[in-house]
Amino acid sequence: MQVRRLTTPVFLALGALGALLAIELYYTAFASAARNTRLAKEAGLVRALGLTDTALFTEARYTRHPALADLNTPFQDHPMGFDHFPSGTIVPVPDLPGNGWLIFQPEAKK
């Protein structure tokens, strides 16, 4: 007569999940060579074109080019604006006045 042992199916399931995780991690390691080639190619493009930002959000200047946005400009493209929700909420509000420092405010930078 058999008595149920719940550890058998549960351990098997956990083992299977663990194996899946291991496969995923192995896949990550395996894919990294291809990724590095692609990234090198992309980096070459960035160098050739002098790109500064990702094309993730194309709706406003400060979301498209956070690095070069007019953070010093009054009333323009302020990230607190709701007009570009939700990306406007995902792109952080710059800690003004600071990050986008003005050349005549060198103390603010420091």
Added chain:
Amino acid sequence: MTPWLRRQRALADYTLASLARRKGKNIALVAVYAIVVFVLASAMFFAASLRLETSAVLRDAPEVTVQKITMGRQDLIDGAVADEIGKIRGVTSAKPRLWGYYYDRIVGANYTVMVPDDPEMIPEPGSVIVGEGIPRARGFKWSGAPLFLSRYEGDLKRFNVARAFESDSALMTSDLMLMNETDFRDFFEIPAGLYTDVVATVRNPNEVATIVEKGSNALPQMRFVTRSDIERTYQKLFDWREGLLAALAAAGILAFVIFAAEKASGLSAEEMREIGILKAVGWDTRDVIAMKLWEGGLVSLGAFLLGTVTAFAHVFFFGAPLFAPILKGWAVIYPDFALAPHVDGLELLTLALLTIVPYIAATLVPIWRVASGDPDAVMR
């Protein structure tokens, strides 16, 4: 199998048999727990991958970008500024750039229009090189279809699409449109000699600060953006994004904590009686605690593995469909890119510890006193 292993397995058997008595409730518990882990792990994988991608790629961004500020706004910059910056010691090259935005009223999308510096990238007059997002936004059915751009009512300008960037680089180039300089000046009506900004390369990256200082003394109306500013912006951006998702998940975590505390720590009279019985039939305090460790461990490990494995598949195999709406926002052009799998081992370990340890603690703490009580309590 050693007696130690057999003992552990027997204890695990008991704990599972006793969990199986409230199968629905416990499966729901593992499921809710796994969902919380799934959201956190998805955010983690997503952010780690984007962070890797951008930091690897932006390492090659221009070291210094110079913008002219007029009345608090960025203005067109004179090409002569490039020469002045080029004269600063330590600057290897300084080039003026032409780039800007074009709002495509037909599809309601913004394009970034650039004049490339690299001769290989410069398209012939009358043609453009586009990122993968533009033909997609325009709904081009065949390659080689001409691109008509309209600046105002009644205006229509035709460009041939020389080629499109591969979607491999979509994260950076999705909305790009490359033109040659003549076409650009003509299209945007920019007088000769004026540019958008100036980019400079520097021989020794350690000198950037000095160069910026010298430059800003010589050209006080200019704004200098360095590559470390850019990198900092992006690190912040992804930390913020991950933090935002973590904050969203926090509500879920809180709900789960209440649920788990009720489940794990609220020792019912029934459970206390059962522990008394176990003690009375010859279980040690250590056996009871080991049994409870199994309970907490199996539930939390199961939830962790389930959440992590599905989160990995969600982000890297299916392209994070649950996050896409948040990230896409109102963007008409969203880059069609596959995130390269990247797992930060330390972050994964942190997630594992954060999900497994507190749950085990929540199951163990209330049991401690009961488990060390006198076994004869059950006879009274």
Added chain:
Amino acid sequence: MITLTSVTKLYNEGRPNEVQALKGIDLEIARDAITVLKGPSGSGKTTLLSIVACMARPTTGRVTLDGEVVSGLPERFLTELRRTTFGFVFQRFNLIRGLSVIENVMLPAAPLGGDHATVRERALERLAALDLADKATMPVEFLSGGETQRAAIARALINDAPIVIADEPTANLDTELTMRFLEIVRALRAEGKTVIMTSHDPRIWDAEGVDAVVEMRDGAIFGEFA
């Protein structure tokens, strides 16, 4: 031989609800015998039984088992003794609800790390001997009163303890089931086990095969009969 020397037991010591459950008990319980502790409820039978079975420590006094002092042993050794020497049948049987009969029977063996299949065979043999083989995989709450008791007996015997202890075993049984229980006890005796029971049921004291009856009242021994 189990010897108790001036054993007292206080519950809730030092608090207003302090109860003296045992008042200086001197008693010898023979091995290879069936001993019954009789007396009204509240007379200290169960307390005495739990002290004999190493489930509780006496407040003062000494308990020896086969010549060894057990009353001062640390918790770990007491657990060891409970596992290997004593098998319990509780008054309310104390089976764990929701688990099957065989899972309940195998419980005391779990911490010992024995081979699962061997323990299972042993459990099935015990259940077969007690006519419960066909109910082995049934949840315990579906058993009748007599079956529940026999499952509890099977659990008490799983580790082959030489001393079987039963607290008010027949409190909830009708005459037929009581007779059945006594048969089982005599069979255990025939196997060479020592049986110690508490009861206020005359059917038990007068039963054939009972070697000694100890009468208790108000935490003290009132009389001993052979």
